[in-house]
Amino acid sequence: MTESVADADNSGRAVARHENVNLPNTLTTLRLLLIPAILLSFDAQFAYHQLVAPALFIVASITDSMDGRIARRFGKVTTLGKFLDPLADKMLILAVLALLVQDALLPAWIVVVVVGRELLITGLRAVGAAQGLIIVATPFGKTKTVSQMLAVGLLMLERPYPALTGLAQVMVWAAVIFTVFSGLDYLWRYRRLLYR
Secondary structure, three states: OHHHHHHHHHHHHHHHHHHHOOHHHHHHHHHHHHHHHHHHHHOOOOOOHHHHHHHHHHHHHHHHHHHHHHHHHOOOOOHHHHHHHHHHHHHHHHHHHHHHHHOOOOOHHHHHHHHHHHHHHHHHHHHHHHOOOOOOOOHHHHHHHHHHHHHHHHHHHHOOOHHHHHHHHHHHHHHHHHHHHHHHHHHHHOHHHHHO
């Protein structure tokens, strides 16, 4: 009896491990692995490094838009994927924002706004989870992510292509606005959680 229970438990773990090895989770893992490559290549001194880093960031951004869609469309949504996907998104954006601040391409207060918004949403999700409510991404939140990635991509391309400076600054302000308003949108939608 005990052996059969142990066998069933081991079998269940093996199935779970097998389900976690899928294309969406592989794309998410690739995004995580690209982060150090982006950071290292941006300030490196090899030929075309100023183009390599933005190219890697664009690839990482594309995996962000693909992994979730593929997982939902083909029924490959896993607990591991639900954990890794938002982690990879936040690490990618915050790591590159920190790099841009270090290289004086972005004011530090913008990173504070982005981090503050992420902490706010994380806190709301924790409160929601404690009350049995799952807080899903809103359209405003998705727009925020796209605007941040566009802004970061343009800022990275600003060094090799100074003509993009104006467009990059406009996109930075758009990203800041979407970041702030998406945070306020979450607060308004789930305000009742804070008064229970």
